[in-house]
Amino acid sequence: MNHRKYRILFLWFYGISLILWIIQEAYTLTNPPDIFDRYRVFIASFETLIAISSFLTIFILYKELKQEAGENNQAKVVIYDLKRTNRILKGPEMNFWKEANQQMNEWKLTDTEKAIAVLILRGFSHQQIAGVRGKSLRTVENQTASIYEKSSMRGKLEFISFFLTPLLPEEE
Incomplete structure (x- = not known):
């Protein structure tokens, strides 16, 4: 397995864990807290914000990985063409x-x-x-x-x- 596959596997695992975390936090926010537990609402809201920003980060990383893969393929084509040109020009x-x-x-x-x-x-x-x-x-x-x-x-x-x-x- 190459590094790209490990990254994608990690991103899927991370994404699933974030979804579970958001579900747990939504459950915490929807159940009315008692008077002594109000700080949990603030903490759950903050954690949800972190989870959502993590999804945004995952999306950005995924887009960058796809762009890099495309650039790598383009570079391989250019290198192949240059090698072919070099072989022809030798004789x-x-x-x-x-x-x-x-x-x-x-x-x-x-x-x-x-x-x-x-x-x-x-x-x-x-x-x-x-x-x-x-x-x-x-x-x-x-x-x-x-x-x-x-x-x-x-x-x-x-x-x-x-x-x-x-x-x-x-x-x-």
Whole structure:
């Protein structure tokens, strides 16, 4: 179990104990105190205020944990992209296709889809790919749609851009 799970487990336990405490304090406040027990009403009110502020603190901590998790995921994506760019730039001619193939494996493209993806990266149109592969235009369109779906890309330009962006110099 990692630290995040322990924190969440602790927050749930703390929240349940606060609810029980508030129920007990509400019971104390609703039962009329006798003359000598009036200070208990003040103490119960103060304790209830502390419990409510604790819930607010738990809510804030929970929101911060969710935000940190999102930021961590974004950082992992940026680090992955930078590592990929660094690997490509070490030897652009040789490493480009190696990285492209590795990425296509991560997307779980079939061998046919990989071959079509390479032709797309080389700038071939659907008609040209159909001619080179000896397939119908509709078949090529279906296979490219599958490639874009598996890679979470919206089309040819975004697909090509994904691979070429690491090779471009930074904007000034």
